[in-house]
Amino acid sequence: MNIFTKAALAAGASALLATSAYAASHEQVTKLRIQTHYAPETVSGKLAAQYVDDIQTMSNGGIQVEMFYSSSVVKSVETFDAAATGILDCDMTGGGYQTGKNSAFQFVGDIMGGYETPYQQLSWLYYGGGMDAAEKLYNKYGMELIGWWVYGQESFASSKPIAKVADFKDWKFRSPPGMETKIFEKLGAKPIVMDFTEIFTALETGIIDGADASGLANNVGLGLYDLVKYANYPGFHSMPSDHLACNKTKWDAMPEAHKRIMKVGMEALALRTALTFEKKNAEAAAMLRKQGVTLSQWSAEELQKFRDAAQATWPEFADTPEAKALVESHLAYLDQLGLVSK
Numbered sequence: 515m516n517i518f519t520k521a522a523l524a525a526g527a528s529a530l531l532a533t534s535a536y537a538a539s540h541e542q543v544t545k546l547r548i549q550t551h552y553a554p555e556t557v558s559g560k561l562a563a564q565y566v567d568d569i570q571t572m573s574n575g576g577i578q579v580e581m582f583y584s585s586s587v588v589k590s591v592e593t594f595d596a597a598a599t600g601i602l603d604c605d606m607t608g609g610g611y612q613t614g615k616n617s618a619f620q621f622v623g624d625i626m627g628g629y630e631t632p633y634q635q636l637s638w639l640y641y642g643g644g645m646d647a648a649e650k651l652y653n654k655y656g657m658e659l660i661g662w663w664v665y666g667q668e669s670f671a672s673s674k675p676i677a678k679v680a681d682f683k684d685w686k687f688r689s690p691p692g693m694e695t696k697i698f699e700k701l702g703a704k705p706i707v708m709d710f711t712e713i714f715t716a717l718e719t720g721i722i723d724g725a726d727a728s729g730l731a732n733n734v735g736l737g738l739y740d741l742v743k744y745a746n747y748p749g750f751h752s753m754p755s756d757h758l759a760c761n762k763t764k765w766d767a768m769p770e771a772h773k774r775i776m777k778v779g780m781e782a783l784a785l786r787t788a789l790t791f792e793k794k795n796a797e798a799a800a801m802l803r804k805q806g807v808t809l810s811q812w813s814a815e816e817l818q819k820f821r822d823a824a825q826a827t828w829p830e831f832a833d834t835p836e837a838k839a840l841v842e843s844h845l846a847y848l849d850q851l852g853l854v855s856k
Contacts, residue, residue, distance in 0.1 A: 542576065544772045546760070549582040549597075550606040551590040551710045556735035557794050558665060558728070558756070558787070559583055562606060565663075565758075565783045572775045590710045591691065597761050598656040604760040605657070609648075613692035615655065618836035620693045622648045622659075624754040625844055627697075627824025632664035632788040634851060635753060640781075642847040644840075651836045658765040660758040661780025665729045665791040667749030669809075671717065671738035672724030676746050677810035679819045688713050688725040694752065697827050701820070717741045726752060730802075731794035739807050747799050747809040750817050751824075825854070 548566070552559040566579045585607075588596045593605040594612050610623025622644075629635040638644045639662055652659040670676050670687070682703040689695050689705035698705045706722055716722045718741055727733050730747055739745065758780055765773070799809055812820075832841040848854045 542769050542772075544573075544577045544768050545580070546577065546603045546764075547580045547582070547587075548604040548606050548758075549585060549587050549593050549602050551585045551593070552583060552732070553735065554583045556728075557731045557790060558663075559735075561663070561783060561787055561790065564786070565779055568782065569775050569779045572779065573772055576769070577772050577775065585709070585711055594655075594657065594759065597759065600761060600764075602761075603764050604660075604758060606756070606758050608754050608756045609759075610690055610692050610754055612655075613831075616651065616836060617692075617831040617833050618651050618840050620831050621828075621837060621840035621844060622651065622755060622757070623692065624690075624694070624752050625828070626693060626752055627821040628844060628848055628853060629753060629851075630667075630853065632666050632753065632784075632791075634853075635664050635755060636662060636784055636788075638844065638847045639755075643843050644847075647836075647840050647843050651840070652759055653762060654836070656762050657759045658762045660760055660765075660776055661784065662755045662757055663780065663783045663787040664753060664755050665732070665787050666753060666795065668726060668728055668752040668754070669730040669733060669745050669747050669749040669795075670724050670726060670751075671733050671742050672744040673717075673742040674723060675744050675808065675810065676724065677812065678816045686721075686723045688716060688722050688727065690726065690754075693824075693827055693831050694726065696830065697820075697824050700823050700827070714738065714741070729791055729795055731791060731798040734798045734802070739802055739805070743807050745802065745807060745809050746812060747795070748811065750812060751820060 550562050552562060566581050569577050570579060587602060590607050591611040593607045596602045597605040608623050609619040612619040648659050675681055679701055682698060682701045685703045687703060687705060688708050689698065691707045695705040695707065708716060713725045713727050714737060717725060717738060725738060727736060727738060730745065733739065803809060828841055832838045845854060
């Protein structure tokens with residue numbers, strides 16, 4: 515056997531081993547059960563469906579997802595624990611639902627009165643040290659943060675005008691749990707914490723005067739402005755970071771290729787979400803005005819009153835080591851952006 519034959523055989527063996535390793539990695543199937551609080555007909559629900567299609571297609575079927583919408587397995591606030599304990603595999607709601615577990619989740623869920631655009635908030639996560647700080651928090655509770663999708667500032671739905679801080683006086687509205695309730699109580703409102711899926715009925719029956727649900731386009735998808743005829747646009751008070759977080763044991767057992775696909779897919783979803791809502795919210799605003807819905811744009815002075823109240827509340831929620839670290843990280847980055855009150 516001459517040297518060329520030996521070399522050819524060696525090359526062939528190496529190629530066979532590489533092919534076998536590739537095949538083995540691609541034979542491993544990752545099956546995931548993911549729940550989101552969004553209904554499938556909302557803009558965010560459709561974007562979530564696109565993400566699922568993307569990762570299944572990019573993995574050539576190696577990732578298989580069973581998707582649950584409208585919190586159909588467990589309540590929205592219970593999704594995180596359901597994933598951590600194996601009832602589900604991944605949580606596609608948001609960290610803000612877990613503030614009762616650790617106040618630090620407020621500062622990965624919705625800092626409120628902080629960033630002005632999704633791009634600023636995402637840049638903190640990916641380039642401002644946010645991912646490292648957030649990963650420590652999620653890992654502590656048996657979960658892995660895969661990424662964020664931020665649709666921008668939310669708008670209220672209300673049965674009465676909501677054009678200035680004074681309008682919050684005695685305003686009963688649906689609020690998510692956490693820091694928001696404290697901020698709005700200081701401003702004179704009466705927040706009522708309830709599940710995302712209960713908003714429509716509560717508005718319809720008059721249990722609440724208004725709701726903090728989602729962005730303008732999502733609120734349209736939920737049918738909220740069929741019931742009430744006031745909103746604010748552009749939004750200012752809340753810009754939640756919806757997340758994808760998965761059971762850490764499940765995540766650690768996944769092939770690296772599948773992990774990469776899911777993380778890069780989340781970055782694509784984040785950009786698609788921010789761009790989509792810029793367009794969809796503007797379209798929704800134009801449509802609602804034609805339908806007689808009053809949209810209030812807040813003045814700079816009124817916006818600053820809200821930001822001051824929000825930023826004054828952050829220290830009250832920085833009561834754990836993880837929360838303090840996250841607040842310090844946000845404040846340093848917000849200072850760079852010129853968004854912190856001096």
